[in-house]
Amino acid sequence: MTVAVVDHDALARGDDVERAVSRVPAGGGVAVYRGWMLSSRRYAGFADVLATRDVALRTTAEQYRRAHELPGWYPALAAVTPRSVWTVGTDRADFDSARSAFGRGPAVLRDHVKSMKHYWAEAAFVPDVADGDAAWKVASRLRELRDDDFAGGFVLREFESFTGSEVRSWWRDGRCVLVGPHPDTPYDRPSTQVDPDTIAPMVAALALPFVTVDLVARADGVWRVVEVGDGQVSDRPTSIAATEFVAAL
Template sequence: MDLLFPCDYDDLTTPDPDFAVEVRAARAAGFVCHFFDFNALRAGEPYRLPQGEGPLLYRGWMLSDTEYVGFYTRLVARGWEPITPPAAYDEAHYLPLAYPNLIGETPRTKWILGRDEAEAWALYAAEFRTKDAILKDWVKSAKYRWREACFLPAGTERERFAEIFANFLTERSTLFEKGVVLREFHPFRVLHKDLRGMPLHEEYRLFFWDGALLLLPQLTLLPGPEEQLPRWTALAQRFGTRFLSLDVARDLAGDWWVVETGDGQVAGLPGSIPPDAFYRALRLVGG
């Protein structure tokens, strides 16, 4: 299996600086690494993909469903066997598509297609008004503006909802994905809050390959999510993607919940997973 990374903006033969450490670790683990112009793909401009054969795993920036279909199709045309087909990518990447696999394991979630504020308000008023909730799109929130563009305290009034919603759309801008998601806020264990009031939870990212844990992250507190490994493995095996990320957090009662899932190709490495260890583990399972 070879790897494909975004290239540097000015040089198609070197990695995007944000992935340079990962590329060094991947090569040290024995992977052959290729590069392509992600910025051209994102801009809808012509871009070149390497010719090759055999299995290929992408590691890079997130793609929308339509971008990924085109990307996947072009890789196949260039001779590759991409690891993750489009339907499997979408299921892991978009929360409303992942949610049927997570009911009872993640906070209650409702959604709409599109960005209509009146429709989003109607959903909030009907389903969440008596509960604290958070606002996001089908992939990401604007949690770095926690009070202004993400968190909806119980009983939020129409005018305030409209302000938070407008801030959220401004922050997500062209990265807004597909529709609006509302989630019941769950009181996870807070390690600390940043200057903007955003809570930083006891949360870990787990990677699974073919339904098995790839490696255990470095833990902040013990015991960690490894004590629930059979549970996480069973959840990972519900998904169609071979390479899944599963973010889990501990609540105030000590119970673990799934925060979100993602396709492993576009899930960033947290500080708890050293790149060298990650790519050595990936080499063992991916060849």
Template sequence: MFRVNPDNLDLILLEEAVWVLVGEVNLPSYDFSLSQFFACRRPWNRPEQITAIGRFGAVTNYDELYQQLAADGIFLVHSPEQHLLASELPRWYPLLEGLTPKSFWFSEPPDIAILEQTIGLPLFLKGSRQTSRHKAALSIIRSSEDYYRAIKAYKEDPILHYQDLVCREFVQLRPVPSELTEKIPASFEFRSFWWQGQCVGAAQYWSTSYDWNQQEQKAALLVASEAAMRLNLPFVVIDVAQTITGEWIVIECNDGQESGYAAISPFTLWQNLIAQEKGLFGNKKLG
């Protein structure tokens, strides 16, 4: 997460249909050169007020950025409130309860006894927004020693120390081939992007070799679509995984603006999004 200065962002009108505000992040899973694949204009006489999709990564100053841009007539697709709803588990969990592992959150790490009573061991630990780069030792907690070692590390971790502590029921997920590393092992998990309630892209979350069949895809997207409907956000990402017993669950959601593409083709995603804007909403909706 970093601060973004609005002066460093590039405002693009994509295929005469969608405004996108782009900032390069230098992550291959996030950056995508729209102008290489689509007609992009940078009109000097844009309408006074437009709605734009931000593609400038995960920022620490979304709220401030939103206000600065709004003063200039550029409204990001998510208000600061909507951005938080998509990003922070304590905000989205109440809406997704039942679709996602049981979770509790704390501003200060509780005694392990409390967690043993409410969730039991093993448990899954993360910050309210994210884990520390998928480090297994800081998330998969099997004992009291694991827990106290992890929360000590959380206090010192640059990604985790400012987040609330989230403790989730540990769910056994269907494994997929993955190398044994210090990272959380890969599972049968897929990322999906939802634009105005429609799925515009879905594919593998992990970069190892696995794929869903038609039936699995249908079942997974049914759960993801239910989650997207409950959240009712303009541009949301839903990650779903299959449990060892075959059930599909929501792992987390995120703001589509700041999410990496995973194995989703960015070209197809933008093509779908543009088509939807042109077909269903006309050119007016975004500006």
């Protein structure tokens, strides 16, 4: 493989994208990005400037957004993931409309890309969505903590009790090529084995070239999808050798 380094910080800022990709050979054909997360908007700019060098990202900007942001992947996987509603804005009226659609009960709050689960009580968990003021306090704190990284809008996910460690599965063109622990817990193994075939038709329906699907067992033993991500920016757990990872892909 031909490998070229890009300047991620410059890509993330969006202030000098041409310089950021200056070491990518022109006329390089199809390329796969492997690096830190980019916003959907910055990834689109990355793809555009590469195109001027006759280099095409195998994952298009539209495909990246669908994998990277929950509203893009949720419809295909709604049957196997917590019920979710979301906003496309960040003001109180948008949030209250989403709360009304959700109804009552506990929920986990996030934006279109990420939660702040390490700030569980103050910026992630909503004990009862029907309590508007309390829910908005959590939403406001999430917005504050995510700051410039806040993506899209608010997402309310129905709270489900999970047990054990998360599993990360890797999918290429709708086919599962690798299953392993989540990067946050690289040496933890779940008590029961996940069967990727149960979600294979749903992942294939996404029609995305390279994604990860994170799963965890619910308290009743049913495996649930907790996250989908673009495979290019998904971390590899340290317990999986790089050679094994590359061979699978």
